[in-house]
Amino acid sequence: MWQAFRMSNPSPIDELFAFLRFASVSTEPRHQEDVKACAGWLVEKFRSMGLSAALHETAGHPVVLARNAHQPGRRTVLIYGHYDVQPVDPLELWSHPPFEPRIVNGKIFARGATDNKGQILAHILGVEQALQRDGDLPVNVIFLVEGEEEIGSPNLRGFLEAHRDELQCDVVAISDTGMLAPGVPTFTYGLRGIVALEVKVKGPALDLHSGIFGGAIANPATMLARLVATLHDAQGRVAVEGFYDDVAPLQDWERELWRQLPVSDAELLTLTGAPGLFGETGYSSTEQMWARPTAEVNGLGGGFQGVGSKTVIPKEAFVKLTFRLVPNQDPQKIAALVQAHLEQHCPPGVTLEITAGHAGMPYVMDPHSPYGQAAQRALKATFGREVALIREGGSIPIVQTFKDVLGVETMLLGLALPDCRAHAPDENFPVENFEAGMRLNAALLKELANR
Amino acid sequence: MWQAFRMSNPSPIDELFAFLRFASVSTEPRHQEDVKACAGWLVEKFRSMGLSAALHETAGHPVVLARNAHQPGRRTVLIYGHYDVQPVDPLELWSHPPFEPRIVNGKIFARGATDNKGQILAHILGVEQALQRDGDLPVNVIFLVEGEEEIGSPNLRGFLEAHRDELQCDVVAISDTGMLAPGVPTFTYGLRGIVALEVKVKGPALDLHSGIFGGAIANPATMLARLVATLHDAQGRVAVEGFYDDVAPLQDWERELWRQLPVSDAELLTLTGAPGLFGETGYSSTEQMWARPTAEVNGLGGGFQGVGSKTVIPKEAFVKLTFRLVPNQDPQKIAALVQAHLEQHCPPGVTLEITAGHAGMPYVMDPHSPYGQAAQRALKATFGREVALIREGGSIPIVQTFKDVLGVETMLLGLALPDCRAHAPDENFPVENFEAGMRLNAALLKELANR
Numbered sequence: 075m076w077q078a079f080r081m082s083n084p085s086p087i088d089e090l091f092a093f094l095r096f097a098s099v100s101t102e103p104r105h106q107e108d109v110k111a112c113a114g115w116l117v118e119k120f121r122s123m124g125l126s127a128a129l130h131e132t133a134g135h136p137v138v139l140a141r142n143a144h145q146p147g148r149r150t151v152l153i154y155g156h157y158d159v160q161p162v163d164p165l166e167l168w169s170h171p172p173f174e175p176r177i178v179n180g181k182i183f184a185r186g187a188t189d190n191k192g193q194i195l196a197h198i199l200g201v202e203q204a205l206q207r208d209g210d211l212p213v214n215v216i217f218l219v220e221g222e223e224e225i226g227s228p229n230l231r232g233f234l235e236a237h238r239d240e241l242q243c244d245v246v247a248i249s250d251t252g253m254l255a256p257g258v259p260t261f262t263y264g265l266r267g268i269v270a271l272e273v274k275v276k277g278p279a280l281d282l283h284s285g286i287f288g289g290a291i292a293n294p295a296t297m298l299a300r301l302v303a304t305l306h307d308a309q310g311r312v313a314v315e316g317f318y319d320d321v322a323p324l325q326d327w328e329r330e331l332w333r334q335l336p337v338s339d340a341e342l343l344t345l346t347g348a349p350g351l352f353g354e355t356g357y358s359s360t361e362q363m364w365a366r367p368t369a370e371v372n373g374l375g376g377g378f379q380g381v382g383s384k385t386v387i388p389k390e391a392f393v394k395l396t397f398r399l400v401p402n403q404d405p406q407k408i409a410a411l412v413q414a415h416l417e418q419h420c421p422p423g424v425t426l427e428i429t430a431g432h433a434g435m436p437y438v439m440d441p442h443s444p445y446g447q448a449a450q451r452a453l454k455a456t457f458g459r460e461v462a463l464i465r466e467g468g469s470i471p472i473v474q475t476f477k478d479v480l481g482v483e484t485m486l487l488g489l490a491l492p493d494c495r496a497h498a499p500d501e502n503f504p505v506e507n508f509e510a511g512m513r514l515n516a517a518l519l520k521e522l523a524n525r
Numbered sequence: 526m527w528q529a530f531r532m533s534n535p536s537p538i539d540e541l542f543a544f545l546r547f548a549s550v551s552t553e554p555r556h557q558e559d560v561k562a563c564a565g566w567l568v569e570k571f572r573s574m575g576l577s578a579a580l581h582e583t584a585g586h587p588v589v590l591a592r593n594a595h596q597p598g599r600r601t602v603l604i605y606g607h608y609d610v611q612p613v614d615p616l617e618l619w620s621h622p623p624f625e626p627r628i629v630n631g632k633i634f635a636r637g638a639t640d641n642k643g644q645i646l647a648h649i650l651g652v653e654q655a656l657q658r659d660g661d662l663p664v665n666v667i668f669l670v671e672g673e674e675e676i677g678s679p680n681l682r683g684f685l686e687a688h689r690d691e692l693q694c695d696v697v698a699i700s701d702t703g704m705l706a707p708g709v710p711t712f713t714y715g716l717r718g719i720v721a722l723e724v725k726v727k728g729p730a731l732d733l734h735s736g737i738f739g740g741a742i743a744n745p746a747t748m749l750a751r752l753v754a755t756l757h758d759a760q761g762r763v764a765v766e767g768f769y770d771d772v773a774p775l776q777d778w779e780r781e782l783w784r785q786l787p788v789s790d791a792e793l794l795t796l797t798g799a800p801g802l803f804g805e806t807g808y809s810s811t812e813q814m815w816a817r818p819t820a821e822v823n824g825l826g827g828g829f830q831g832v833g834s835k836t837v838i839p840k841e842a843f844v845k846l847t848f849r850l851v852p853n854q855d856p857q858k859i860a861a862l863v864q865a866h867l868e869q870h871c872p873p874g875v876t877l878e879i880t881a882g883h884a885g886m887p888y889v890m891d892p893h894s895p896y897g898q899a900a901q902r903a904l905k906a907t908f909g910r911e912v913a914l915i916r917e918g919g920s921i922p923i924v925q926t927f928k929d930v931l932g933v934e935t936m937l938l939g940l941a942l943p944d945c946r947a948h949a950p951d952e953n954f955p956v957e958n959f960e961a962g963m964r965l966n967a968a969l970l971k972e973l974a975n976r
């Protein structure tokens with residue numbers, strides 16, 4: 075076979091390193107060209123494997139589509155991933171430059187190593203290996219790799235709608251979720267939704283001397299704090315009126331199943347380094363993270379940020395909020411409730427400027443459905459262990475969009491470890507998970523062919 | 526007289542511009558050399574006037590001392606000022622570069638124009654003019670110009686104690702306070718004190734993905750907001766237990782006098798651009814600003830600060846707090862009460878790291894005392910109008926230190942206008958106030974000689 079003579083092929087790790095070197099930070103305008111170059115690299119990669127591939131421009135960052143030669147009568151799986159990554163700040167906390175990947179103690183360190191370049195490339199290289207080995211795949215495959223997942227996929231729904239025909243498929247597969255622990259195959263049957271808001275609290279026209287004016291002028295930073303403090307009650311519940319109205323209660327079977335999972339609060343404390351756990355009264359930590367909604371401050375700021383002191387009443391202060399949602403909360407409805415809450419609780423002497431951010435629906439599917447079972451068989455075959463059935467606290471809004479637009483369910487076969495540091499400094503992905511991902515791709519395509 | 530031939534003398538404005546060009550920001554280590562160069566410039570200026578002058582190193586920034594030839598039997602006045610300035614950020618809000626002074630519509634724009642370079646240089650040039658005109662001064666003068674006022678004068682008390690003998694004087698004069706309105710001569714007989722604290726709220730060991738972990742882990746930014754929100758009650762009073770215990774009540778005569786001052790809440794709103802006033806219930810705005818204590822957030826921050834969103838639970842968040850104090854509150858006692866309050870109200874799941882900042886005593890003197898009356902006569906002679914008697918909300922902790930160490934009172938003869946933007950972008954000082962300051966110096970020295 076001629077493949078045996080392709081000695082100059084880069085290794086999977088070399089390929090992943092090349093993919094990781096693109097600083098494809100979708101939220102930062104200065105990285106726009108890096109994002110585009112990364113998309114171009116993917117197109118070339120797909121074409122070099124013998125797939126047909128194209129880069130599709132959107133109002134934001136491009137979508138990359140690729141497919142093998144589809145055959146009628148075969149099942150079609152759409153494998154989704156994203157090539158954009160989170161920002162890297164605080165940069166000073168990285169042990170190595172985030173876009174200069176390296177392997178330390180069997181783990182690949184780089185921004186995007188786990189989320190999502192390592193995971194999507196494992197699927198891509200799994201397909202490449204199958205094509206090299208067998209000359210064909212057992213199913214029809216569509217790769218859809220987007221560049222706006224980390225900013226809420228604002229253009230993907232429109233893209234799906236515009237390309238509905240060529241994207242027709244039987245099921246979607248995504249590896250962008252977590253494994254419960256190293257070596258524990260994990261099938262995720264639910265995700266939280268999200269809605270983001272940015273609030274600016276505005277006071278005087280300029281920063282004021284806090285000695286000269288302090289006492290008579292409302293301080294926007296103080297008032298921002300007072301406003302944020304209204305978001306929760308003392309029991310850790312979100313205090314926005316109507317927030318819980320549509321929340322689907324946890325099912326007994328899942329609460330029971332989760333109680334038996336090999337996870338503990340002690341491990342969560344070790345993993346996060348938090349001085350203590352805190353959450354909504356009446357729920358376990360897994361329940362709080364996987365199946366209960368939240369209000370989180372992702373960033374706040376105002377006034378003097380430097381070393382030492384500067385005695386000002388700042389003219390304004392901001393807070394970036396996200397709310398994680400669970401079935402059957404609706405992001406638009408929650409955004410309206412939150413906005414009403416903020417306006418109602420706006421402290422005296424300041425005004426609010428509220429900017430709506432991205433939003434995504436929560437998702438849940440039946441893990442006992444045929445596709446759910448096929449995915450679990452593939453996971454079990456790859457890792458040789460019983461599969462953990464979980465939901466996850468993160469948001470992949472596109473999952474609900476696939477359901478809405480293409481009418482299909484999504485199998486979430488995560489390869490991320492709990493300590494992968496996604497979104498944080500020193501993000502990493504074990505080499506063994508990368509290799510497992512390639513095997514998982516082969517097992518999954520085989521299960522889907524057989525089903 | 527030979528002075529008539531000194532045609533090459535720079536003008537007072539040229540001299541002020543040269544002084545203002547030094548980026549003598551005392552709180553920022555990167556400006557250490559600028560601070561030092563500015564002190565050196567002052568020493569040369571004093572010597573060129575025929576005064577004896579020296580630069581005195583301290584553990585921080587240098588103190589500049591200068592004096593004329595003292596004569597026994599004459600009264601001695603110590604004129605205090607500072608050559609250090611506040612930071613300039615947010616730099617982008619300045620209309621012109623802050624260290625490139627220029628005159629627009631009769632106002633000098635630069636960092637330090639009012640606070641305090643313009644005001645102290647008016648005294649220096651007033652003395653120079655008297656020496657050039659009369660060959661002598663009617664009193665003994667000591668200039669003490671320090672470089673750490675904006676960071677709380679940490680080394681000045683020690684300096685005063687070490688140089689107590691050579692600093693013996695009858696009274697201190699300072700122009701570092703405000704005028705009630707343009708053209709209204711203003712004598713300030715009280716100042717607020719200050720105590721600064723920085724609080725860090727610490728949570729997980731690293732920024733966490735707010736989807737994956739949100740709900741079970743306390744968010745340090747949220748908890749910071751909750752903590753800050755405990756500092757005030759709904760009536761705008763500081764809610765720290767014991768905070769008001771030592772507060773000296775306002776006197777009837779001063780409340781009555783202040784009610785008659787030509788100031789209004791409408792003007793305060795116009796001046797500050799604030800959407801509304803807010804302060805402690807039961808006190809007028811002037812009372813709130815001049816004679817009631819406060820808790821202010823000067824800066825807070827945590828989590829993602831960039832454009833767009835980054836869905837993290839930040840590992841920590843910080844707040845920079847200052848408390849303005851009034852007679853007879855003690856900064857150390859208040860700092861201890863605040864620290865106890867913060868620890869008592871520390872929210873669950875996070876830890877606190879509290880760093881004490883600078884502190885200064887509040888001050889009040891009797892405006893009807895002989896020196897108070899001399900100062901008011903000099904102000905009236907300079908501006909040709911009745912003098913407004915006020916207290917001020919800012920802090921010049923050194924005033925109490927002069928009383929403690931040298932046993933003398935301080936006359937506060939301010940030249941700053943309400944819209945001078947001290948500590949803010951576009952700080953400015955009217956040319957006419959600079960010129961009035963030189964006349965005020967002459968009138969004051971004459972009044973002190975006559976008294």
